[in-house]
Amino acid sequence: MAENNGLDPQDWDAFRAEAHGLLDAAIDRMRDAADHPWQPVPEGLEDVYAIRGGGDVGARLISDVMPHHGGNTHPRFWGWVQGTGLSSDILSGIAGAVINANVGGRDHGAVYMERAVIDWARRCMGMPDGASGVLVTGTSQATVLAFAAARVRALDGVRQAGQGDARLIAYAAQGVHNATRKAVELIGIGSDNLRFVPVRDGQMDCGALRRMIAADRAAGAVPLLVVGTAGSVDMGLFDDLNGLADAARDEGIWLHVDGAFGAWTRLAADPWRGLTDGIGRADSIALDFHKWMYVGYDCGLVLMRSEEEHRAAFAARPAYLQGAERGLAGGDPWYCDYGVDLSRANRALRVWCALESRGEAAFGDAITRNCALAGLMHDEVGRRSSMLQGPAPVSAICVFSARRGLSPADQSALNARIAQTLQENGEAVFSTTDVGGTTMLRAAITNHRTSEPDVRAAVAAVDALAEELT
Numbered sequence: 001m002a003e004n005n006g007l008d009p010q011d012w013d014a015f016r017a018e019a020h021g022l023l024d025a026a027i028d029r030m031r032d033a034a035d036h037p038w039q040p041v042p043e044g045l046e047d048v049y050a051i052r053g054g055g056d057v058g059a060r061l062i063s064d065v066m067p068h069h070g071g072n073t074h075p076r077f078w079g080w081v082q083g084t085g086l087s088s089d090i091l092s093g094i095a096g097a098v099i100n101a102n103v104g105g106r107d108h109g110a111v112y113m114e115r116a117v118i119d120w121a122r123r124c125m126g127m128p129d130g131a132s133g134v135l136v137t138g139t140s141q142a143t144v145l146a147f148a149a150a151r152v153r154a155l156d157g158v159r160q161a162g163q164g165d166a167r168l169i170a171y172a173a174q175g176v177h178n179a180t181r182k183a184v185e186l187i188g189i190g191s192d193n194l195r196f197v198p199v200r201d202g203q204m205d206c207g208a209l210r211r212m213i214a215a216d217r218a219a220g221a222v223p224l225l226v227v228g229t230a231g232s233v234d235m236g237l238f239d240d241l242n243g244l245a246d247a248a249r250d251e252g253i254w255l256h257v258d259g260a261f262g263a264w265t266r267l268a269a270d271p272w273r274g275l276t277d278g279i280g281r282a283d284s285i286a287l288d289f290h291k292w293m294y295v296g297y298d299c300g301l302v303l304m305r306s307e308e309e310h311r312a313a314f315a316a317r318p319a320y321l322q323g324a325e326r327g328l329a330g331g332d333p334w335y336c337d338y339g340v341d342l343s344r345a346n347r348a349l350r351v352w353c354a355l356e357s358r359g360e361a362a363f364g365d366a367i368t369r370n371c372a373l374a375g376l377m378h379d380e381v382g383r384r385s386s387m388l389q390g391p392a393p394v395s396a397i398c399v400f401s402a403r404r405g406l407s408p409a410d411q412s413a414l415n416a417r418i419a420q421t422l423q424e425n426g427e428a429v430f431s432t433t434d435v436g437g438t439t440m441l442r443a444a445i446t447n448h449r450t451s452e453p454d455v456r457a458a459v460a461a462v463d464a465l466a467e468e469l470t
């Protein structure tokens with residue numbers, strides 16, 4: 001028995017009992033997820049969480065922590081774009097805590113597992129053998145890494161000399177996620193140099209893109225990259241990725257695809273599978289396992305077509321990080337050479353446990369079901385003459401208005417009020433978005449627990465509440 005160091009349990013049998021109790025409660029909670037919608041945070045919770053030390057943590061996790069969640073584990077949660085989490089996360093959480101791997105590099109299992117997970121995703125996205133990637137917190141960080149690599153390609157020596165007075169330009173469609181704006185700001189392009197390309201039939205107009213690039217070049221700027229979207233955050237729309245890949249190739253600029261959630265339609269059945277055609281031609285893809293692959297937070301991925309370009313943007317090893325042929329300092333390549341983090345969490349374990357326990361096909365089926373449920377929601381709204389359908393869902397996002405025949409301002413106020421009321425009474429979580437100047441209800445069904453009765457009941461609840469409020 002090790003000597004008492006003050007931090008490990010003094011009584012391992014007592015700890016075992018505490019942990020078993022927590023595990024049972026955790027499994028019950030996940031099994032009964034439908035009984036646990038989001039509820040407003042009770043007053044005084046900050047005080048409950050004030051650090052006092054020495055408490056019975058196992059019991060307090062059950063009584064004070066697990067009840068106050070964000071609700072995205074519930075079958076009728078469709079707000080923003082969030083994943084549900086999987087039972088395999090419980091297993092990976094336990095094993096991951098015991099290993100406590102730092103996946104910045106060195107020669108240990110978690111590094112090899114991350115390679116396996118990235119290789120699976122690479123094949124899934126149709127990127128060539130030899131493409132590389134790194135797991136990150138999410139698509140926001142993945143986007144920064146991708147843009148940094150694009151900048152190194154465009155400006156020789158930028159890592160050492162800085163950008164100087166080169167005026168770099170990035171292009172994206174109007175509905176691009178805010179992560180692109182942040183990345184453009186962070187790597188020194190500046191958001192004034194993010195050009196919004198007109199959209200035609202829900203997709204970036206590739207002809208307009210080419211004309212804008214030519215005009216910027218003529219004005220002495222450096223067109224750097226174009227961002228294609230595979231699954232827009234508002235409406236779940238997809239750009240013509242083959243058209244963008246052709247334009248990027250002809251213009252010699254970097255094609256980045258934001259596939260945060262929508263990239264995973266590659267696993268779905270037709271007609272959704274084809275939405276991402278051409279994605280494998282991108283120079284980089286950002287995507288999240290924590291959204292539409294349902295694994296627990298956080299886990300995003302950036303894939304880069306060229307490992308050489310990926311390393312060129314980030315590789316640097318001072319003396320204290322030198323690798324070796326053998327021993328723990330072996331295991332080259334190290335992930336610290338593929339991004340900004342040196343110390344890194346073992347995110348691959350969550351993905352590996354998910355795929356190994358359920359198999360790839362189960363995820364494709366769940367994604368297909370989610371798309372079909374968005375269509376069902378659209379149809380349920382259409383069946384009610386009092387409600388107003390939004391555009392037909394392209395993937396898993398359905399937008400609609402609780403009442404037709406009202407002014408945009410009244411419709412907006414009603415939809416916002418309904419979203420809030422349903423959240424607070426625990427019936428369903430919709431978020432809202434702006435569609436042509438009107439606030440509409442929006443459901444992003446990236447939730448493997450949602451069933452047809454959930455969708456029907458939620459639309460009925462919206463209708464009933466609208467009746468009451470108007």
Ligand SMILES: Cc1ncc(COP(=O)(O)O)c(C=O)c1O
Pocket residue numbers: 080081137138139140141177179231232233258259260261288300
């Ligand atoms: C299309 C799109 N891009 C980027 C992001 C940002 O991803 P993350 O929250 O993983 O940083 C989101 C988040 O919802 C998204 O929907």
